[in-house]
Amino acid sequence: MNKKITIILIIVVVILGALFLFKNNSVAPTVQNVEETPSTDNTAPVTSPTATIIIDATTKSTVVVTYTDSGFSPQNITIKKGDTVTFVNKSSIGMWVASGPHPTHTNYPAFDEKATVSNGGSWSFTFDLVGSWGYHNHKNSAAFGKVIIE
Numbered sequence: 669m670n671k672k673i674t675i676i677l678i679i680v681v682v683i684l685g686a687l688f689l690f691k692n693n694s695v696a697p698t699v700q701n702v703e704e705t706p707s708t709d710n711t712a713p714v715t716s717p718t719a720t721i722i723i724d725a726t727t728k729s730t731v732v733v734t735y736t737d738s739g740f741s742p743q744n745i746t747i748k749k750g751d752t753v754t755f756v757n758k759s760s761i762g763m764w765v766a767s768g769p770h771p772t773h774t775n776y777p778a779f780d781e782k783a784t785v786s787n788g789g790s791w792s793f794t795f796d797l798v799g800s801w802g803y804h805n806h807k808n809s810a811a812f813g814k815v816i817i818e
């Protein structure tokens with residue numbers, strides 16, 4: 669009888685020990701906070717978000733954004749690097765799509781139509797920089813939207 673209880677106790681201890689070890693092994697590594705000292709060099713050039721170069725075999729797609737007198741629709745879109753957005757003007761005014769900030773468009777200089785198209789016109793741009801790119805109609809900067817490139 670005592671032998672039986674001893675064996676059961678040993679089994680329970682072994683199981684508890686195994687569970688304890690398993691639990692400890694599965695704990696995720698702790699993330700260490702690295703303190704960064706801010707750069708005191710004010711002459712350093714402002715860098716735009718770095719582009720991640722990924723060779724992507726998936727098919728590139730084109731998304732259509734319509735510009736009406738109510739603004740851009742859909743206002744915010746998320747696409748993949750290499751995808752194209754076609755902006756179609758269905759408004760009563762001119763459309764000149766450009767990245768922020770107005771009027772210099774320096775956030776993503778290539779993302780700038782540099783011309784105006786009237787109703788019925790369109791402009792297509794292929795995004796090759798990963799990031800979140802706010803844009804506006806340069807002819808009516810109150811109309812804006814955002815293209816997020818993953």
Ligand SMILES: [Cu+2]
Nearest residue numbers: 766770771806
């Ligand atoms: Cu502008």
